Amino acid sequence: MKMFKKICMSLSLVSLGLFATSCNSNADQIKIGVLQLATHGALDQAYEGFKDALESGGFVDGKQIKITFQNPEGQDSDMSTMAKSLVRDNELVLAIATPAAVAVQTAAKAQNSSAKILFTAVTDPVDAGLVASNEVPGGNITGTNDMNPVVQQIDLVKELIPSIKTLGILYTISEENSKVQAELAQARAEAVGLKVIVATVVDATDISSTTRKLINDGAEVIYIPTDNNLAKNIPSVTNISDELKVVTICGEGNMVTAGGTITLGINYYKLGKLTGEMAIEIIKNGKSPATMPVLSLSDSEYSISINDEAIEKIGIVVPDSIKSRISE
Amino acid sequence: MDLQAIIYVLIDSLAIGLPYSLLALGIFISYRTLDFADLSAEGSFTLGGAVAVSTIVMGVNPLFATILSFISGFLAGMFTGILHTKLKIPKLLSGIITMTGLYSINMVIMGIAKNSPYSNVIYVEDNKTIFDFLNIFEKNYFNIILVSLIIVIIVLFIIYWFFGTEIGMSIRATGMNGNMARAQGINTTVMIISGLAISNALIATGGALFSQAELKADINMGIGALVIGLSSIIIGESVFGKRTFKNWIISVVLGSIAYYLIIAIAIQLGFPHYLKKLLYAVLITIVLAIPLIKKLKNRTKEEKENVSN
Numbered sequence: 197m198k199m200f201k202k203i204c205m206s207l208s209l210v211s212l213g214l215f216a217t218s219c220n221s222n223a224d225q226i227k228i229g230v231l232q233l234a235t236h237g238a239l240d241q242a243y244e245g246f247k248d249a250l251e252s253g254g255f256v257d258g259k260q261i262k263i264t265f266q267n268p269e270g271q272d273s274d275m276s277t278m279a280k281s282l283v284r285d286n287e288l289v290l291a292i293a294t295p296a297a298v299a300v301q302t303a304a305k306a307q308n309s310s311a312k313i314l315f316t317a318v319t320d321p322v323d324a325g326l327v328a329s330n331e332v333p334g335g336n337i338t339g340t341n342d343m344n345p346v347v348q349q350i351d352l353v354k355e356l357i358p359s360i361k362t363l364g365i366l367y368t369i370s371e372e373n374s375k376v377q378a379e380l381a382q383a384r385a386e387a388v389g390l391k392v393i394v395a396t397v398v399d400a401t402d403i404s405s406t407t408r409k410l411i412n413d414g415a416e417v418i419y420i421p422t423d424n425n426l427a428k429n430i431p432s433v434t435n436i437s438d439e440l441k442v443v444t445i446c447g448e449g450n451m452v453t454a455g456g457t458i459t460l461g462i463n464y465y466k467l468g469k470l471t472g473e474m475a476i477e478i479i480k481n482g483k484s485p486a487t488m489p490v491l492s493l494s495d496s497e498y499s500i501s502i503n504d505e506a507i508e509k510i511g512i513v514v515p516d517s518i519k520s521r522i523s524e
Numbered sequence: 525m526d527l528q529a530i531i532y533v534l535i536d537s538l539a540i541g542l543p544y545s546l547l548a549l550g551i552f553i554s555y556r557t558l559d560f561a562d563l564s565a566e567g568s569f570t571l572g573g574a575v576a577v578s579t580i581v582m583g584v585n586p587l588f589a590t591i592l593s594f595i596s597g598f599l600a601g602m603f604t605g606i607l608h609t610k611l612k613i614p615k616l617l618s619g620i621i622t623m624t625g626l627y628s629i630n631m632v633i634m635g636i637a638k639n640s641p642y643s644n645v646i647y648v649e650d651n652k653t654i655f656d657f658l659n660i661f662e663k664n665y666f667n668i669i670l671v672s673l674i675i676v677i678i679v680l681f682i683i684y685w686f687f688g689t690e691i692g693m694s695i696r697a698t699g700m701n702g703n704m705a706r707a708q709g710i711n712t713t714v715m716i717i718s719g720l721a722i723s724n725a726l727i728a729t730g731g732a733l734f735s736q737a738e739l740k741a742d743i744n745m746g747i748g749a750l751v752i753g754l755s756s757i758i759i760g761e762s763v764f765g766k767r768t769f770k771n772w773i774i775s776v777v778l779g780s781i782a783y784y785l786i787i788a789i790a791i792q793l794g795f796p797h798y799l800k801k802l803l804y805a806v807l808i809t810i811v812l813a814i815p816l817i818k819k820l821k822n823r824t825k826e827e828k829e830n831v832s833n
Contacts, residue, residue, distance in 0.1 A: 281533075325649050
């Protein structure tokens, strides 16, 4: 009986706490929830692009729309709770990165929710079970795809250093997206006649030693896909590769800003903008996600970025054919 | 914030807190009854999820898949126990060794269902989960709560019964005072191995339930499991008490639900995401301070009574 009283007491405490939080939402505002996997350069930019697209379409946060932003910093059980509350309270939910999209979809299924779901920065939405096909998603969910132009990236390596014979590929073993890209990169590299060495890291602590081993084994250029762990810890790679005069070609621009040598990649800001335009189609024109194909950026929207400091340290000459395609 | 939102916060925390309470009970057995800080928990939680989802995808009945998770956790716990008792490896290190090894094993297990050497995530897709058995509610999370509640109650009964038997008592005696237990003729080696096996079996079952609720198993799902489990135990003990063994194990389950209630409230409060962990810390501190505040209140009451006398 005493236990029961305690439970009641804690419950009433909880209710008090919740009553204390005032929720000043306007009934006319369209409520949009955002679930972002973790703080990460590329994902942050996708979110910025999404907000900017909505704003230029006449949907300003705090006026026409109300955005609730949640970020579990990668924690699985927190992400699940956040997904549930976002799906419940919003008409439209944006999920940034694959695990977030899966969590939001699972929450919507569990609640039989009619909330419309958009995703961005998802590499393979079909494989993750988010959509039936990229052309006709089928469910209440669609979005944009961040499949990395791996083939073009490997070709860029050949263009930058025509004499290259051995390519090293480095990624984190626990990241599914990286594994997919690494396999594509290996296939393309072997198709253009390169020898490939693959090395994987487990976490942040074994990056330096793995990089050194990869270079000792003969890698002349290191390819790194859009890998979350390596994106965060890219200096651990480049501190060693720059010193040993090895070029690192990365999956996306933020990794180059943080130390990588060069990339040809998708622009996550533009990808987020594209997703924002899809959101406008849904809330303004009443389109259904089920019939909106999953979009990706077109080839012309890939941009090359280069790290001048690293180029100088490594001491290579960038051919004019590449220089002319660099975007600022 | 309306009444509906409060009810939903409760529902959310039950739907996660109940599967996680098996993790808390598992850690309770190793940490409290056996006095063994067992780090293999992080590996065996993921192991349970990986085994359950992989076997479900391969067409195994979800109930049987969950039982397979239980068995896999049992073996993992036995391994930690053998490392400690037979190879004389210190407790913490035995757990770390198992946890580290399981990382690779879990990847290989998730790969089997995908016909790939390894994989780091596996989805349930359209297969049935254990929560589809009692499909009485239209909304799936009520089914999750109901089925988890039934499993947790059964587990509580079994734990209560088991730790009253001779073997169970011997495990508790081993945890309390190993030398004394040995002097009484208890084989402490067997007791440590079986205690850890039961502990990890429960943790793996918790992982199996959580991954079926979330429709996926992920190589990173065990990260932080030990911290969550320990917090649940301590919150449960300080808020709901530990007077008797029965009271104690129920407190652990309630503590796990309370832990997720705290998280759900923190999320509802809508703090900036980079401050959320600080908010968790503050809320948990407040909850842990409740018994102390109560004690202080009682003391002032007594003093007042003394004065009036």
